[in-house]
Amino acid sequence: MGQFNHKDLLGIGQLSEEDIELVLDTAESLKVISARDIKKVPTLRGKSIVHFFYEPSTRTRTSFEIAAKRLSADTVSLSASTSSMVKGETLIDTARNLQAMNPDLIVLRHSSTGAPHILAREVPASIINAGDGINEHPTQALLDLFTIRERKGKIRGLKVAIIGDIAHSRVARSDILGLTKMGAQVTVAGPPTMIPVGMETLGVTVVMDPHEAVKGKDVIMLLRIQLERQSAKIFPGIREYARYFGLDRKLVSRAKKDVIVMHPGPINRGVEIIPDVADGPSSVILDQVSNGVAVRMALLYLLIGGKQSVDLD
Amino acid sequence: MSTWIRGGELVAPQKGTSEQSDLIIERGRISRIVPHGTFQGQVSQLKVIDAAGKLVVPGLIDMHVHLREPGEEYKESIATGAKAAVAGGFTSIACMPNTSPPNDCRSVTEFIVRRAEEAGLARVYPIGSITMGQQGKVLTEFGDLKEAGAVGISEDGYSVVDSELMRRALEYADYHGLAVICHCEDRGLSEGGVMHEGVVSTKIGLPGIPAAAEEIMVFRDIALARLTGTPVHIAHVSTKGSVALIRMAKEEGVSVTAETAPHYFTLDHNAVIGYDTRTKVNPPLRTEEDVQAIKQGLSEGVIDVIATDHAPHSPIEKDLEFDRAAFGMIGLETALPLILSLVREGRIGMVDAIRKITCNPASILGIPGGSLEEGARADLALIDPNVEFTMTEGDFHSKSRNSPFIGMPLRGRNTLTMIGGKIVWQANGTHPGR
Numbered sequence: 001m002g003q004f005n006h007k008d009l010l011g012i013g014q015l016s017e018e019d020i021e022l023v024l025d026t027a028e029s030l031k032v033i034s035a036r037d038i039k040k041v042p043t044l045r046g047k048s049i050v051h052f053f054y055e056p057s058t059r060t061r062t063s064f065e066i067a068a069k070r071l072s073a074d075t076v077s078l079s080a081s082t083s084s085m086v087k088g089e090t091l092i093d094t095a096r097n098l099q100a101m102n103p104d105l106i107v108l109r110h111s112s113t114g115a116p117h118i119l120a121r122e123v124p125a126s127i128i129n130a131g132d133g134i135n136e137h138p139t140q141a142l143l144d145l146f147t148i149r150e151r152k153g154k155i156r157g158l159k160v161a162i163i164g165d166i167a168h169s170r171v172a173r174s175d176i177l178g179l180t181k182m183g184a185q186v187t188v189a190g191p192p193t194m195i196p197v198g199m200e201t202l203g204v205t206v207v208m209d210p211h212e213a214v215k216g217k218d219v220i221m222l223l224r225i226q227l228e229r230q231s232a233k234i235f236p237g238i239r240e241y242a243r244y245f246g247l248d249r250k251l252v253s254r255a256k257k258d259v260i261v262m263h264p265g266p267i268n269r270g271v272e273i274i275p276d277v278a279d280g281p282s283s284v285i286l287d288q289v290s291n292g293v294a295v296r297m298a299l300l301y302l303l304i305g306g307k308q309s310v311d312l313d
Numbered sequence: 314m315s316t317w318i319r320g321g322e323l324v325a326p327q328k329g330t331s332e333q334s335d336l337i338i339e340r341g342r343i344s345r346i347v348p349h350g351t352f353q354g355q356v357s358q359l360k361v362i363d364a365a366g367k368l369v370v371p372g373l374i375d376m377h378v379h380l381r382e383p384g385e386e387y388k389e390s391i392a393t394g395a396k397a398a399v400a401g402g403f404t405s406i407a408c409m410p411n412t413s414p415p416n417d418c419r420s421v422t423e424f425i426v427r428r429a430e431e432a433g434l435a436r437v438y439p440i441g442s443i444t445m446g447q448q449g450k451v452l453t454e455f456g457d458l459k460e461a462g463a464v465g466i467s468e469d470g471y472s473v474v475d476s477e478l479m480r481r482a483l484e485y486a487d488y489h490g491l492a493v494i495c496h497c498e499d500r501g502l503s504e505g506g507v508m509h510e511g512v513v514s515t516k517i518g519l520p521g522i523p524a525a526a527e528e529i530m531v532f533r534d535i536a537l538a539r540l541t542g543t544p545v546h547i548a549h550v551s552t553k554g555s556v557a558l559i560r561m562a563k564e565e566g567v568s569v570t571a572e573t574a575p576h577y578f579t580l581d582h583n584a585v586i587g588y589d590t591r592t593k594v595n596p597p598l599r600t601e602e603d604v605q606a607i608k609q610g611l612s613e614g615v616i617d618v619i620a621t622d623h624a625p626h627s628p629i630e631k632d633l634e635f636d637r638a639a640f641g642m643i644g645l646e647t648a649l650p651l652i653l654s655l656v657r658e659g660r661i662g663m664v665d666a667i668r669k670i671t672c673n674p675a676s677i678l679g680i681p682g683g684s685l686e687e688g689a690r691a692d693l694a695l696i697d698p699n700v701e702f703t704m705t706e707g708d709f710h711s712k713s714r715n716s717p718f719i720g721m722p723l724r725g726r727n728t729l730t731m732i733g734g735k736i737v738w739q740a741n742g743t744h745p746g747r
Contacts, residue, residue: 113519
């Protein structure tokens, strides 16, 4: 197995194609642990991990917790309301205080772009970016790549459409970086107010019409419409969004027959996705959640697992 | 004792000449300027300053600085800002009103004037705010501000949103002979943005401020200058579109002048990659195309002035997440080498470059200085145009360290600053005061 020569995972941008392959291969071998009766191996015994979530999260946080526990690491959770942030402590001071307790790894979710980069500069512990502002959400992209590879057997050459609020989505940015790096062809679609300037420079095709976007695609990825954006003048309302961009059966039928439909969750039923489709045969939304645990186990292992191999017996 | 500045290259921006000359300074004024080699003085009765290999220029004038006093003395004080100024070669600086409290009345203006006098370094010219408390509702008392020592008015940090109020401010300022300096920013468009909106903001996931946020207000203020006949001065121009608008206005004969800052012709938005908050500034660092347009504007004379927008911030405002950090960078001690680098590039002649930091701002603000001629006040700087150096955090005289130019190779540095005939700063680090 290759080497993962990174102290931190701050974004997909820092990873090479080989790095990504390594993460996916490692995740594949670790996935079996979650299917066992006794879902625990001693690989990270004695390691401590801090889950530091400045922003609310259910899925990502639980997924990291479970991943760490299955590898026998000790975990502590902090959220914005329980951290000193509410007492006015800066991120850098919080980081230094956490470091004084000598954790091996810190998982950070933060509303500010670049926050995990600050942490990575300040502390010797490994940092995993669990979502920063509108920038990146690299573990989501890796679990998406894992799910695609598992279902399609490959990533290179696949045609992928990403639909939704591209401008304000860290999932979209990481997925785009990962998919293009792995050789997929990416098309993005959404209302013009949700497509950032210079999108093409990231190596994707931009189309406005979702019917055009999904045509002949192997994968359709949807993004969560953040209802709070409505007040930020980004779109007039969810009814209109659902009508023009909501994924229904008719839209799905324009893609390839064996298309898979993905969503990072939590889904707004009836807005970006019609329940029929969310629960239908092409949906792999729950596979993504299961795979999230395996991918995060792989990252924890690669970042702080040292030289020891995972004991799968 | 009189002073003999011997053998330097004298750059006289108003005459438009640059030639090797000697200066004799008596009682705080330049008494004689003669070709080098023609003056025969009694060396024992003169203080001789050897300026061979140096440029002798009028004391530089920075018409846009933030001194943070009153209210935020932990970032900068009038004394430390004035010290940074003379170290950088500046003998006169105009300070913006966004202090705490803002400079919106006589007492604050008088306080600034008094503190500057106590500091005894650079000459400090206060700029008053356009509206009370910079709230954009009620005009300040322009006449009273002027009597107290203000030379201009500006809402710097904001635009006056209400165009009717801005129109009246222009009309009223004209009556009192105050320069009007416009910070051009449409807050509706810039709200939430932390860097230039473009391919880099898309790539690194930061909310953007479009160029149009600046250009809309540049256009409005030009339209109001046309309507009222009052001159307007556009602060910190950063976009290609703004340069084009100002060029058109000037061609049409509208009374408009403009400034840019060294960072807008030195750095572009790629500098933000890595989320270094020292690159966070308002208006934001733009694209390479904008940088080229700014240089073109400087070379054509569309942009009249280079001002630093020296904006000190402490680690309290800067050691934060990028979107939470304050906008602004210090500039007084790095401006000169960056400007000289434009000259070396051939984008602008030496005399022209010096004009933009001496006589041009002096004439816009209506303040003395900015010239080297017999009879003029002896405010001047001696520049070594070829010395190479880098700034480290410890090298700054400013209280703050928020400069993206730390560690960057720089060339050309002030070696001596004289105000009213007295040496107030020398390269060995002494600043004896006026």
